[in-house]
Amino acid sequence: MIYLDNASTTKVSDKVVEVMVPYYSEVYANCSSLHEFGQKAKEKLEDCRQRVARVFNAKSREIYFTSGGTESDNQAILSAAQIGIRQEKKHIITTKFEHHAVLNVLNKLKQQGFTITYLDVNSNGIIKIEDLEKAITPQTVLVSIMFANNEIGTIQPIKEIGRVCKEHKVLFHTDAVQAVGNEKIDVDELGIDMLSLSAHKFHGPKGVGVLYARSNVPLTQFIVGGSQENNRRAGTENLPGIVGMVAALEAAYKDLDTKNQRLKKMRDKLFDELSKIPHSAINGDREHRLCSNFSMCFEGIEGESLLLLLSDKGICASSGSACTSGSLAPSHVLLSIGRPHEVAHGSLRLTLSRYTTEDEINKVIEAVPQVVAYLRSISPVWDELEKGVRKHVI
Amino acid sequence: MLYSEKVMDHFRNPRNVGEIEDADAIGEVGNARCGDIMRVYLKVENDIIVDVKFMTFGCGSAIATSSMATELIKGKPISQALELTNQAVVEALDGLPDYKLHCSVLAEGAVKAAIKNYYDRNNIPYDPEAFKNIAD
Ligand SMILES: Cc1ncc(COP(=O)(O)O)c(C=O)c1O
Ligand SMILES: [Zn+2]
Numbered sequence: 001m002i003y004l005d006n007a008s009t010t011k012v013s014d015k016v017v018e019v020m021v022p023y024y025s026e027v028y029a030n031c032s033s034l035h036e037f038g039q040k041a042k043e044k045l046e047d048c049r050q051r052v053a054r055v056f057n058a059k060s061r062e063i064y065f066t067s068g069g070t071e072s073d074n075q076a077i078l079s080a081a082q083i084g085i086r087q088e089k090k091h092i093i094t095t096k097f098e099h100h101a102v103l104n105v106l107n108k109l110k111q112q113g114f115t116i117t118y119l120d121v122n123s124n125g126i127i128k129i130e131d132l133e134k135a136i137t138p139q140t141v142l143v144s145i146m147f148a149n150n151e152i153g154t155i156q157p158i159k160e161i162g163r164v165c166k167e168h169k170v171l172f173h174t175d176a177v178q179a180v181g182n183e184k185i186d187v188d189e190l191g192i193d194m195l196s197l198s199a200h201k202f203h204g205p206k207g208v209g210v211l212y213a214r215s216n217v218p219l220t221q222f223i224v225g226g227s228q229e230n231n232r233r234a235g236t237e238n239l240p241g242i243v244g245m246v247a248a249l250e251a252a253y254k255d256l257d258t259k260n261q262r263l264k265k266m267r268d269k270l271f272d273e274l275s276k277i278p279h280s281a282i283n284g285d286r287e288h289r290l291c292s293n294f295s296m297c298f299e300g301i302e303g304e305s306l307l308l309l310l311s312d313k314g315i316c317a318s319s320g321s322a323c324t325s326g327s328l329a330p331s332h333v334l335l336s337i338g339r340p341h342e343v344a345h346g347s348l349r350l351t352l353s354r355y356t357t358e359d360e361i362n363k364v365i366e367a368v369p370q371v372v373a374y375l376r377s378i379s380p381v382w383d384e385l386e387k388g389v390r391k392h393v394i
Numbered sequence: 395m396l397y398s399e400k401v402m403d404h405f406r407n408p409r410n411v412g413e414i415e416d417a418d419a420i421g422e423v424g425n426a427r428c429g430d431i432m433r434v435y436l437k438v439e440n441d442i443i444v445d446v447k448f449m450t451f452g453c454g455s456a457i458a459t460s461s462m463a464t465e466l467i468k469g470k471p472i473s474q475a476l477e478l479t480n481q482a483v484v485e486a487l488d489g490l491p492d493y494k495l496h497c498s499v500l501a502e503g504a505v506k507a508a509i510k511n512y513y514d515r516n517n518i519p520y521d522p523e524a525f526k527n528i529a530d
Contacts, residue, residue, distance in 0.1 A: 146449030244413065302429060304453035308405065321453070330429070378411050380433040381426050381451040 002360045006152050006201075007178060007351035008290060013203040013251065016244045020205065023240035027066065031237045034227065045237055048246045052210055056195070057186040062217065064211045064229050065242050069177040071103040071209035071223070071229075072196030075233070076173045077144055079213070079220045081109050083171070084141035091139040092265075093117045095156075096336040097126055098146055103332075106144075111310055115126035115139070120176055123338050125284030133164055142171045147179035147195075151320055151333040151349060152284035153293025155183065162191020163168045175203055177209075181252035182260070182290050193217055199241065203353070204248030208241035239252070263352050264291040266361045270350060271296075273365040277372055279385070281394040283347065284337060294350040297339060299394050300382030301346045301375040309371045315364055321345045342381065343393050397454060398488040406457035409465050412447045421526060423508025424500050430456040432504040434464070441472050442527055448504070455494040459483050463501035470497060472512070476524060478505050503528045 003011070023044070029037040031045045066072045077092075084090050094106060098117045106116050117126045117135045121240075127145065136143075143165050148155045158174060165172035173194040176185060181202025187195060193214045200206040211233075213219050225234030227394045270292060271282060279299040298306075303321030310317050320331025321344070330344035339347075350364065376382040384390035397405070402416050414435035424431035430452030437445035446468050450460040463483050467475040480502040490498055506528050513520045 300451065302452050302456075305405070305457055308402075308454045312406065341429075344427050345426070378408070378449050378457070379451040380422060380431050380449040383413075383433075383449060 002315045002363060004294075004350040004352060004356065004364065005318050006155075006353040006356075007349065008318060009200045009206065010203045010353055012200075012205055012244070013248060013353060015251065016204055016248045019247045020240045020244040023243050025059040025311045027239070031239060032226070041239055045239055045242065046048075047240045051114065052247050052249065055185075055253060056212060057188050058212055059215060061230065062212055062215055063232055064213065065209050065237060066209045066211050066233060067238075068209040069099075069175065069198035070076070072198070072209050073099070073173075073175055074105050075211055075219060075222045076194040076196060077102065077105045077109070077142065078222055079218065080142035080144075080171050081112075081114065082220045084114070087141065087143040089139045090114045091117070091137055091141065093119065093132065093135050093140060093143045093145075095119045095121050095145055097121050097151075097333040098144070098320045099150055099175055099177070102144055102146070106353070112385070119145075121154075121336050124288070125149060125152050125337050127156055127161075128289060129157055129160045129164060132161060136168045136170060139144070140168070140170050142173060144175070146172040147176040147185070148183065148290050148293075149333060150178050151283070151331060152337065153178070153290035153351075154284040155288050155290065157165060158192070159192045165193070166191050178290060179251045181249065182292060184253075184256065186213060187214070191310055199245035199248060201380060202252045202259050204245040205241045208238050208245050210245075215283070221227055229290075253287065258319050259354050260291040260381060263354075263356070266356060266358060267291060267294050267352060270294045270365065277310060277369050279392055279394055280372075281343075283339070292352040294348075294352070296348055297334070297343050297394060298348065298372050299343055300379050300385055301372060303345055303347050305346060305375055306346070306371060309374070313363075313367045313371075315367060318349045318351075320347045320349065335343075340393055395438050396491060397458070398490075400486075400488045401455065401458040401490065404461040404487065406459040407429060407495050408448075408450075408457055410447050410461065410468065411449070413449065414445060414447045417447075419508045419512035421504050421509070423446040423507050424452070429453070430497055432456065432460050432500045434460075434504040434509045436507040436512060438472065443467050443472065443475055446469055450500075452500070453494070453497055455490050455497040456500055458487060459490075459498040459501040460504070462486050463505055468488055469504055472509055473493045476509055488504065 029041045031042040051061045052063045053060045094269035171193045177198045180197040195212040198209040219232045283295040303319030417435035418438045419436040422433040432450045435447045446464045448460045480498045510525045
């Protein structure tokens with residue numbers, strides 16, 4: 001099997017599994033228990049918190065453990081909304097192509113009287129900083145802009161966004177779920193007030209994540225119950241998961257530059273070779289993107305059938321076509337960068353990891369053109385494009 | 395699995411795929427905007443569909459239902475082909491996931507559109523009611 005769906009989730013590394021096991025079977029005490037056994041677990045928890053903080057140049061008390069990216073996004077935005085309600089500032093700025101963990105929370109806030117501005121991401125999948133500056137009003141409480149996009153991998157000008165937010169005294173949250181483990185992040189240098197991350201995107205376990213919140217940002221307790229996580233997030237801490245996440249996080253940053261160089265070389269080979277397919281186009285800026293992300297559209301074909309045929313060849317990929325999502329509309333991300341519906345249906349996303357090999361990439365380079373050519377040969381849309389009845393868009 | 399074995403078989407090895415150069419009728423439904431398009435070619439002799447071919451732009455279920463629909467009408471009299479329903483196609487494929495049912499409506503529509511085209515080309519009178527619900 002050739003696994004190129006690492007933006008969806010990743011393999012938990014053997015090392016991570018190994019360090020987690022003792023926290024299930026040996027140090028299994030509740031971190032809230034007063035006995036020595038519990039205190040040992042508590043010590044480990046606080047050690048983990050410190051180690052996460054160190055990776056992002058944050059303070060331990062600014063790190064909150066959560067159940068993953070979705071929960072962190074929810075809590076960050078809903079906490080900012082509470083601040084907004086108190087200060088009578090009910091305007092939030094985001095982008096058109098955020099993850100649904102952000103967009104659907106904002107939809108709920110809209111029903112509660114918030115105004116949301118959705119910044120354009122242009123054809124390259126990157127916002128213009130002037131657009132952000134123009135959108136900020138005295139009522140703006142929060143800017144929530146993702147670090148790197150999950151479908152097309154484009155990276156936003158985070159440092160400039162942080163600067164603008166600071167100038168206007170607006171909170172800045174970034175969904176860094178796709179960026180953590182792939183990009184260096186220093187929350188002070190980048191001016192980030194809140195950041196979401198999820199362990200399963202960087203070879204850690206599923207169902208565990210972090211919300212970083214700067215010490216002056218009051219979080220609302222959103223999962224209500226006990227007093228864990230400094231009264232901000234109730235529920236017995238998932239210590240084995242947290243231990244695994246920290247091991248995965250440190251491993252990801254240990255050899256970041258060499259890993260990224262290797263991935264970029266393979267990813268660029270995919271772009272170079274698969275761009276030879278006629279009437280194809282790269283989605284998003286080719287340079288300002290995660291080294292692990294490949295995304296292209298192929299005209300005249302539909303994504304789900306492409307994925308199924310690649311799967312028959314042992315290749316795990318993904319697509320933003322409507323028929324893969326269960327809804328009738330193709331991916332909002334591809335529409336946001338200006339792809340017409342009929343082109344957005346024919347998208348292919350390949351996302352690499354440290355386990356990806358050159359041999360696998362070569363096999364994909366052989367398989368994709370074959371499958372695209374076959375699907376075009378049975379496609380009435382391609383037939384019309386070739387006969388000139390329909391105009392090529394890409 | 396998302397799809398039944400039958401669906402995957404018809405998706406992987408679609409029957410009657412291709413074009414008929416001197417077709418007696420052509421029907422096409424769907425649009426690229428919403429994701430699925432099917433085109434059907436018919437060869438008709440003495441009111442019998444002696445050959446049928448299709449081309450489809452769409453997901454696995456769109457291609458599989460196209461294939462199955464052409465199998466169900468091949469060699470049949472036109473009057474019988476007109477009675478094809480998408481439920482019959484879906485049943486013949488051992489079912490489809492609920493959210494994929496809309497993709498199967500296409501096959502019934504394309505067959506009907508082709509038959510209507512045959513009637514129109516040959517000035518054969520017909521009841522427009524029979525073609526009222528062609529999917530688009
Ligand atoms: C950008 C982004 N945000 C949020 C999430 C949700 O993370 P989780 O699966 O940990 O809830 C994902 C993962 O699908 C993501 O890619
Ligand atoms: Zn479909």
